[in-house]
Amino acid sequence: MSMIAVLVVAASPAAPQSFGDFAAGVLGEMTRSRPAARRAPAVVRSDTMWLVIASRENAQEAVALGESYAATLGPTLVIQSRNGRYAVAAGTLGREKAKANIEALKALHLVPQDSFLSEGRNLDRVVWHSLDDPSALDLMGRSAYRQSVRRLQASFSRLGFYDGPVDGLIGPTTSEAFDRFARRFGPPAGEAIDGAALAAIEGTAADGFRDDAERSLARARGFQDAASFAEAESGGFPSALAFSEARSRGFRTMGDFDEARAGGFRDGDEYVRARAGGFASAAALEAATRIGVDTASDYRAFQASGFTEADDWKAARRKGFTDRAAFETAEAERLKAAQREARTLIGDADAFLRLNPRTPGLLAVAAEVATVTGAMNAGSADTLSAATLRLRAALAPSGGFAAFEEARRTERVAEEVRRVAALRAELEARQAALSGWIAANLTSPKLPDLVAELTLLEGDLKGGDGDVLAAARERIASLVARLGLDAELALLAAKDAPVPAAPSAGGGLGAAVAVTPANAGLLQGPGEDVVVLANGGPHAPSLTRNLLGAFVFATGKASICTLGVPREPALRRALSEELAGFGARQVDLGDCTAAEAASRDLLLLRRSAFLVSPPTLAAPVLEAMEAGTLQVFEPMAYAALASREAAETALVAAITADLATGSREGYGALIPEEGGGAVCAAVASEREAHREVLDRLARFVAGETGALPPVRFLDADAAFQAARQHDCRALYASAEDLKSLTAAMGRDGLPASIAPLWLDRAALDGAVAALAAERQATTKAAESRRLQAESERAEAERTARNAAGSREAQETALRKRYGTEAAALLNTYSEALKALVLGHPPVILAGRDGAGPAMGELFPEFARWQGTLAPDDWKPIAVDVAIADYGVARWHDRTMEAIALETRVQIVSRERGEYREACFLQAMIVDGEFQMHRDPVEAPCGPEGAKRIADWSLGHELESRWVAAR
Incomplete structure (x- = not known):
């Protein structure tokens, strides 16, 4: 006899009065068989409830499952239910806090999410337990369970998710800590935390890794903790060695580290400083630092400036110059102006002193004149300006010099004005003469030089500086002499005026x-x-x-x-x-x-x-x-447009001629003069092969309308009728149909033109072949997957066949025994569902007053779905209703009939040319005493729907008389 059998026999008292008494008696017998030092079991109090972890079909599975919770929950029990299944109980919970405790246990994944509380009415007898002490029935008081919670709390506290006491007591704070842990590291695998999962959580708390795979990967790369590994991963470091070396040198990413090493940078500070300044290498940074600049742009500016000394470059930049040539030009201009001022002052002083030889301080003035003369040859504008200023100071004591200098200045200004006016008049005359010559000689090779010179002259005339105008006069005289234009310009100047062109005969301008x-x-x-x-x-x-x-x-x-x-x-x-x-x-x-x-x-x-x-x-x-x-649009020449037009015209002419003779094969398009909406395509098969040319046709049409039209597939006659209603922006068809469409459009006075595009037969055959090859490859792959799936399914079926045989026999017996009652309910609801779906007069279900709800009121989601069929062009054609489950259920401590149905509806859409099947699961409790339908539930067929019905059955303690327990 097996151990399970021994336990079952030993745990069967003669006449238990209640489950609590029964359990106490069983535990008492077990306790008496152990050493006398152990205490006698206490009777389970009526203010407790059983925490049922799971239910299994046979005792061996239930015992194995119960033993698996020993590490986290402590001792468990296996109790046979009245329906023959074996419930795995974790122990008892005080009724007052039972609901809160089970929710907390589920939140911590210490028990499966489908665990539930039980009064014990349906539990029959204890067949196995691992209790050492009857007091261990109270789950909340067990040391093993409390230790599991303390281990979780300690782990969450170490991770910073929990700041409460590590006391083994569960509550919202512990549950919230578990949620934070799950969001960060993912929930533990399996229905509930076992010893291995608890150890894994502690390991994660110790080093921060999410799982063994991440831990192994990190340690393979040399990392011992998750923080360093995560930081290295985010920085792109391949190993702990590279990470450690980079961090020691001040780098946070492998990219920066590699870039820094490639650039020759010694540490992160130098690299950051270089990157902030835009330097790509340490050598460039060092060179820039030597000349005292901080950015690569400044260093490049210095290199491009032409200066050899950084101080000279900085001095020029302070004055607003970026290159040596411009600075030296400006300095030369400054020197020239300083020299002009110095010469003018020396000339004025010389004339004044000759007129006033007794001027006081004559020796001092002479000394300063010598200084200015020497500075004029030194090449420094600043030095010369300073010397000139000192000479002016030496002349200042003479009371008459200021008036003399002002008179001389006024004289020079008047002379300069006269000189500038004469130069301007001469240059403007030259400008007019050269412009006239250009207008008469637009094809001359001399034109570019003259145009360039006149462009410069226009700028010179705007300035008005005498020296600039004088230089312009010399420049133009040199150019005219070089080009040999003196005689031609003299001839143009002799003409009184240009002869205007006569207006056109049409009077245009x-x-x-x-x-x-x-x-x-x-x-x-x-x-x-x-x-x-x-x-x-x-x-x-x-x-x-x-x-x-x-x-x-x-x-x-x-x-x-x-x-x-x-x-x-x-x-x-x-x-x-x-x-x-x-x-x-x-x-x-x-x-x-x-x-x-x-x-x-x-x-x-x-x-x-x-x-x-x-x-x-x-x-x-x-x-x-x-x-x-307005200017000539150089990017687009009309010749390109004309070439496109000619090519299109030639193609349209060729297509038109070939259609008339029947010599062209393939597909083309017709563009109605009036039309809108879609591209109407008369393509019977292999529509995908036409997709590319149809897209081109849609873009072709969108060029005029601005909107990409949809494509509608019709036969040729339907396309013609749509065109007559102006519902087609383009007609796409084979050469034969296109010829017929062209004739029909002309016959009915509907102008249309041939589109300049064509899909020839060879291209179409190629596209069809490519599609066929693609489908063949897809089919082959699908067949391979199907064969593999068939093999796996056959193996699974062989594995399950033995177990299924006994269950089928049980179901046959159940359905033979209860088939009449189930069929009566099925007939009632089957007719009601068919009437609802097929639009027949509604079948009213019986109620307390002789008239109850219609089927649509019991199952509103199903009714709403049925209401969407007609607007979507679907029509139901058949309804098949079968029993999914039948039995008795509990509702408010009363036992009554319950039935679950599987409804399959065949629907058809003529518009789509398609059949479909919709499937629904529906269940309800039938209260025959009060003629009511209790707690109806509905869901689409599938795993989610089956789970919803199963949850409903479990909640109502459905005892199936149709489906054998699995």
């Missing part, structure tokens, strides 16, 4: 205006050329330049007008393709009128049309070109 550099691109050239002008003014609706200077359409829409350019659909599409690179997703085309020209992004002007355009259009355009707000 464009052909009668003078050609300037700004408008030459529009006015000069073949008449058939089309010039593209870009609007750079404030009224451009979308065109602008980004930070890099590139043209972009800020709103995504390009507003364009044309003059003398036919606005064919091909032009719009060519513009869309050309301007897509500038961010334009839509093109708006219109006429170029006087009112529109300034408010368009681009102007497409045929030169011959512009030259005869009315002044109201031409004048604003030319004025805007002179102002620079």
Whole structure:
């Protein structure tokens, strides 16, 4: 006889009065069989409840499970229930705090989450226990349990999650500490914490690692604690050695450490200082430090400045100069000005002293003149200015020198004014003469030199400095002589005035205006050329330049007008393709009128049309070109547009001709003149093979509408009917169907044009073959997975077959015995569910007053689902209701019938061409005495739904008369 059998026989008193008495008697017999020193068991008090950890089908499993909790909870009991299953009880809890205690135990994972409290009414007899002392029935008083809680509290305290006493008492503080631990390190594996899990938690508290895998990984890399490992991981360090070396040198990330080593930096401080200054290497930092600069930009500025000494560079920078050449030029100008002032002062002093030889302090003045003369050759503006200032101070005591100097200054100013005026007049005459020559010789190779010189002259004339103007006169004279233009300029000067161009026969302004550099691109050239002008003014609706200077359409829409350019659909599409690179997703085309020209992004002007355009259009355009707000749009030449148009026109012509002769195979598209909505595709099969060309067609259509249309798959006749209703923006079909559609559209007066795209037969066959290969590969992989799953399932079925045989026999017996009662309930609810789903007159369930609730009131979620079918184009066609479980349940200390149903609904959608099946689980308690339906529950089929029904059954202590216990 097995140990379990021995225990069962030994623990069977003759006539227990209650479960508490029964348990006390069993424990008494066990205690008497042990040494006499142990105390007799105490009777379990009626103010306690049993904590049931789990239930098992056989005693061996229950005993093994009970023994597994010895390390954390202490002794356990295995008690056979009246339904034949074996309950594993952890002990008893005081009724007053039982609910709070079990919730705390679950929160700490010391017991499984499905543990429950029991009064013990359904428990029959103790078959096994590990109690040494009857007092150990009180779980809260056990030393093993208290020690487990203390170990958890100590671990959580060490991790900083718990700041309460380590006393083995559970409460909200301990539960919250466990939650923080679980969020940080993850919950322990398994239904409840066992000895290994408790030890793992203590290990985590000791070194901070989440689990053994992380601990092993860290120690393999040389780390002994989680804090260092985590810090190293976040810094990207591969080992403790690298981490320790980097930290000792002041680095926190491996990237910084590697970068610092590559740059030759000795420590973190030097690297941080270098990085703050923008230095990439220690050598550059050291070189910069030697010259006294802190940033790489300053060091680069010094290197680029041309200075060889840092002090000279710093002195220049303090004066606002960044390079040596500019500084030296400015210094030369300062020296030149100082020399001019010195020479002027010496000249004034010389003239004054000759007129006043008895001037006091003559020797001192002579000495200062000698000093100034010497300083003029020293090359220092500051030294010369200081010497000049001292000379002026030496002359100051003479009362008449100040008046004499002022008179001389006034004379020089007047002379300079006359000189500047003469130079300006001469240079302006030269400017006009050279501009006239340029206008008459636009193709001359001498033009670039003259244009560059006139650009410099324009700047010189704005300044007005006499020396600058004199230098400009010499420069221009040299250039004219070098280019040999003296004779031609003299001939132009002899002409009284230029002869204006005669106005065009059409009365337009464009052909009668003078050609300037700004408008030459529009006015000069073949008449058939089309010039593209870009609007750079404030009224451009979308065109602008980004930070890099590139043209972009800020709103995504390009507003364009044309003059003398036919606005064919091909032009719009060519513009869309050309301007897509500038961010334009839509093109708006219109006429170029006087009112529109300034408010368009681009102007497409045929030169011959512009030259005869009315002044109201031409004048604003030319004025805007002179102002620079309109200029030739260099990034896009009209020739590219014309080339695209020609290619598209040729393709459309070829497709049209081939369709007429039937020589073209494949798929193309037809664009109705009026239409909207979707791209209507007459594709019967292998639709995915057409996806790429359909996407191109959708983008092609979106270029005009600005919105990407959806694709609808129809047959050719349905597509034609949709086009007649203007519901198709494009028609996509095979060559044969396209020919028929073209004829039908023409017959019904629906203008349409062939789209410039085609999917030929070879490309289609290639796409179909690629899809087939992809599907074959997918099918092969799926079949491989299926065979593997079948093998695993067959093995599982063989393993479970023996156990299933006995359970099936039990279920057969149960269903034979209770089948009549269950079938009666099934028939009632089956008809009610079918009526609800199929729209038949509702079946009213019996109630106390002869009329109870309809099925939809009992199961509102099922009713709501049924209500969504019609709006989604689904229709129910069949309902199958089967018994999932049947038995008796408890409701408020009363026993009554309960039934669980599995309802499967077949639905169909003609729109989708598809069948589906929906499955639901429903259960309720049938109160025959009061003719009521108690606690109905419902859920979709599946693991979650099954768990919900199982929880409902457990809560109502369902004793199944249909399903054998598992």
